[in-house]
Amino acid sequence: MGGTITPFPGATASHRPRSLVPQAPCEHRQVTADGRIVCRKVARGDAEVSPALCASCPAALAGCEHLRFTLRKYAPVPIVVRYGGGRTEVWGDAPPAMRFERAACALRREPIGSPADCAGCALRATVPAVAAAQRQRQSAAAR
Numbered sequence: 001m002g003g004t005i006t007p008f009p010g011a012t013a014s015h016r017p018r019s020l021v022p023q024a025p026c027e028h029r030q031v032t033a034d035g036r037i038v039c040r041k042v043a044r045g046d047a048e049v050s051p052a053l054c055a056s057c058p059a060a061l062a063g064c065e066h067l068r069f070t071l072r073k074y075a076p077v078p079i080v081v082r083y084g085g086g087r088t089e090v091w092g093d094a095p096p097a098m099r100f101e102r103a104a105c106a107l108r109r110e111p112i113g114s115p116a117d118c119a120g121c122a123l124r125a126t127v128p129a130v131a132a133a134q135r136q137r138q139s140a141a142a143r
């Protein structure tokens with residue numbers, strides 16, 4: 001009892017949020033009958049998400065309504081290195097992150113490999129909830 005609740009990041013990309021509330025939950029995030037929080041944009045494999053995973057979501061980072069995508073959870077397999085003296089080190093012990101499984105721009109009709117492909121794009125149609133969150137951040141920074 002009395003545990004800490006870590007909020008998920010607000011609604012983001014392609015995302016087409018139905019609510020204009022800045023911190024509205026991502027429309028792709030769902031709760032299953034057995035109490036797991038999953039992302040319906042994960043094409044295959046484990047679809048369970050956490051606040052950290054959603055914070056790494058490339059669709060959220062791109063933040064454009066023209067983006068069409070599926071996701072996969074990338075979990076690097078750590079390598080345990082054992083030295084002669086009995087010392088061990090774990091390499092590549094990075095936390096899991098979201099990656100695009102497949103993504104394309106519906107407007108330009110081009111594949112999107114990462115959010116960097118959308119950087120500086122003049123055709124961006126920022127998801128309303130993302131735009132509202134950005135305005136909030138800018139006004140907080142200006143104070």
Ligand code: SF4
Nearest residue numbers: 026028029039054057
């Ligand atoms: S991984 Fe991305 S699309 Fe999926 S629920 Fe999280 S923010 Fe939404």
Ligand code: SF4
Nearest residue numbers: 064067105118121123
């Ligand atoms: S390339 Fe431009 S229009 Fe297409 S999804 Fe990315 S930001 Fe949006």
